[in-house]
Amino acid sequence: MSSGAPRFPDAALEWLVGERTDRHVLTLGPGAGLPRKLARRGQHVWCIVDDDHDLNPRPDLPELQYVVARPESLPFEPCQFDVVLAHQILHKLAPGLVLGEFARVLKPGGWVGASYLVRDDSVPWVRRLVAVMRTVDPNAMSADVGASAIQTLISSKYFPRHEQRDFRIWVPVTRQELIAMAASQPRVAALPELGRDRLLTAVGAIYDGASAGSELRLPYQLSCYRAYVDHDELTTPIVLSDDALIIPL
Structure with missing residues (x-):
């Protein structure tokens, strides 16, 4: 969409995993950029991938190891990791399974570092763009992906305490890139030619009105x-009631 995709700020990554550079970190999520960046900082990183086609060993990064597994069934002994880093992926996982697995493999005092990158619609020209796009698709440019997954995490009995911090990212976008972004949306692409041209003209007008002759920056x-x-939730013994049915095996 833009000539420069949003880059994960170093300050955000440091906050998510902590200042120490010798932690054992389990990473989940799209792309290899974050695991490699962590490994270059000296962290010991295990990266969960879907299948062996995703394996891409890096001889220059011995601290980075790839493991084929599902997050809901992690092939690790308990208490192995200081941090589980989950970027842009929690909403794709089964919370009833994966949160217990995260808790199991984390060391005492460890945490899940979860993050989501969303467009910031508080900027007026972005709100106008969203309004135009939603004349075609009411769900266009929704920015709430991951919200329910985060709520499930921070309300989980396994993770009773949490902290939050937000980081603003600005990505330069040209007029052509903004129009191409709009044109690539399925509902827009399916419009008759005349309707599509009208909508893309409106998108260009939004850019012209907001840019005042200079390049815009798309906020995230x-x-x-x-x-x-x-x-405690993993170690508390189960207390059976007096009328419980016990089936010996």
Whole structure:
């Protein structure tokens, strides 16, 4: 969409995993950029991938290891990691399974570092763009991806305490790139030619009115959370009631 995709700020990554550079970090999420950046900082990183086609060993980064697994069934002993880093992926996982797995593999005092990058619609010209796009698709440019997954994490019995910090990111976007972004939306592409041309003309007019002859910057917000594990929920014995049915095996 833009000539420069949003870059994950170093300050945000440091906040998510902490200032120490010798932590054991388990990473989940799209792309290899964050695991590699962590490994270059000296962190010991295990990166979960879907299948062996995603394996891409880096001889120059011995601290980075790839593991084929599902996040809901992690192939690790308990209490192995200081941080589980989950960027832009929690909403794709089964919370009833994965949160217990995160808690199991985290060391006491460890945490889940979860993050989502969303467009910031508080800027007036972006709000106008969203309004134009929604004349074609009421769900266009929705910015709430991951919200329910984050809420499930921070309300989980395994993670009773959390912190949040937001980071603003600005990405330069040209007039042509903004129009191309709008044109690439499925509902826009399916419009008759005349309707599509009208909508893209409106998008160009929004850019012209906001840019005043200079390049615009598309605003994003990176919302970061640290949810701290509580192992009491994993170790508390189950107390059966007097009328419970016990089936010996």
